[in-house]
Amino acid sequence: MLPVFRNINVFPLKHTNRPVNPFDLCHLIRIRLCSSKASAVKEFEDPEISHAEGSAVTISDQFELLSDVMTPLWKMPYDEQLRAKHNWSQSVVRMINERVNANRKEKRRLNVTPKIYHVKSSPVIMEYRNKDEFSIRNGADGHPKTVGFFIGSTASDNAVCVPGTHVITMREKHKKIAQNFEQYIRTSELPVCTDFRPGGGNWRRFIVRSNEEGNTLAVAVCHPQLLSQERLIEEQQRLKEYFTSGPGKDDCPQSLYFQACPHARCTNEQAPFVLLHGKPFLEEHMWGKTFRISPDSFFQINTQAAEVLYETILKQANLTPRSTLLDVCCGVGPISILAADRVRGCVGIESVRDAVLDAKFNAKINNATNVDFFYGLAERLTERIIEELDLATDIVAVLNPGRAGLDPRVLRLLYKCPQISTVICVSCKADMPSTLKNFVQLFTEGNFKLNSVTPVDLFPHTWHTELILKFIR
Ligand SMILES: C[S@@+](CC[C@H](N)C(=O)[O-])C[C@H]1O[C@@H](n2cnc3c(N)ncnc32)[C@H](O)[C@@H]1O
Secondary structure: OOOOOOOOOOOOOOOOOOOOOHHHHHHHHHHHHHHOOOOOOOOOOOOOOOOOOOOOOOHHHHHHHHHHHHOOOOOOOHHHHHHHHHHHHHHHHHHHHHHHHHOOOOOOOOOOOOEEOOOEOOOOOOOOOOEEEEEEEOEOOOOOOEEEEEEOOOOOOOOEEEOOOOOOOOOHHHHHHHHHHHHHHHHOOOOEOOOOOOOOOOEEEEEEEEOOOOOEEEEEEEOOOOOOHHHHHHHHHHHHHHHHOOOOHHHOOOEEEEEEOOOOOOOOOOOOEEEEEEOOOEEEEEOOEEEEEOOOOOOOOOHHHHHHHHHHHHHHOOOOOOEEEEEEOOOOOHHHHHHHHHOOEEEEEEOOHHHHHHHHHHHHHOOOOOEEEEEOOHHHHHHHHHHHOOOOOEEEEEEOOOOOOOOHHHHHHHHHOOOEEEEEEEEOOOOOHHHHHHHHHHHHOOOOEEEEEEEEOOOOOOOOOEEEEEEEO
């Protein structure tokens, strides 16, 4: 049993609008775990859980359940996890095969038979997450302002928020800053946002990021509802004082931001990230190069494993001084900047403006003079960029979109371009229909062969695995 973090009584419920029934909670979590990929489903016949009225779901149970949701493989030895991920990679290839053959009129099956490499392990398996996104809702003790992660379903009204104190992939600093933020919002007059409509409350999310040196950047996200600008500024000032000179000062992040976001998510253009304290950016180092990361920019969640990922991508790409790298969905530019010394030039496309500004800055400070980045959607920019790469004889495209995959028009442009002989697809959601569709299109319409699949474990203790799929003509 995990150690008890602090004494929370589930009953009586002082702060809640609606009591949490411990039986409901367990039942919900059981459904959640059974429907997840986790094989180890916890049985809830624990003597510490009694369903009689007035009894409690122990805090240690909540922590264990949260670990089961967030890190479902946490009880499996790491080498077994790697074997399970290898099997999963094979199943992705089977899914590609099924889809390739699903709509074929000809009787003869097409076989996609790439070489599947062993999973490249993560150099670090504990406390590797450099970003955590905390929700704010009712805790299992009924406190309406609890900063943590949901267990149960948010769609039904039964989800509760559990602090991430025992999640083994989370860094201690993130936990401490989140605990301090929880203390802060419990003193704030603003309620938690439970509805986007007026009157639905304010506090929504808390994001903590850090680099390998231990510097941290935090963003408090608040729905502005009908609050005046003066009231928002007053809250920002109080939050800043709490962390810089108040009770949170021992765990003050190096950068503290506030965002008044009226939607589920807002970019910096939609709702500016307001810097309350410290440096505007986080800096990360890989291969002796420096990367600036803005609060709005993507960065791989496991920095040390990301180095392994990038090294593997560049190796698979067989780059030469004659190559041009087309870096589609480039983020803050790591793939292009790390490849710059090996190639004729790199061009990156990215749809988040701040990430493009970071990428340009990163190219400059790393002296990557043969690299350029463009702001916009790949589906809008790729055609013009390919036209401008007219003189390039050997183009390698690296595609690393989010879970939505890429628009089929982008892939069409790539396989119609004769100078592109290699396409490397990088995905952490390779088994999602949107992503599988991209692979199948490259194979069936584009006549590319799937040459190899290399899994890289960016997410130890979870089922997620980053896959590098190499397609060649
Ligand atoms: C998984 S991240 C990869 C970023 C980068 N390759 C890296 O390793 O850090 C995906 C990036 O693609 C961007 N993106 C998603 N859809 C896009 C699109 N249609 N056009 C351009 N960029 C897109 C996102 O903003 C995000 O920065």
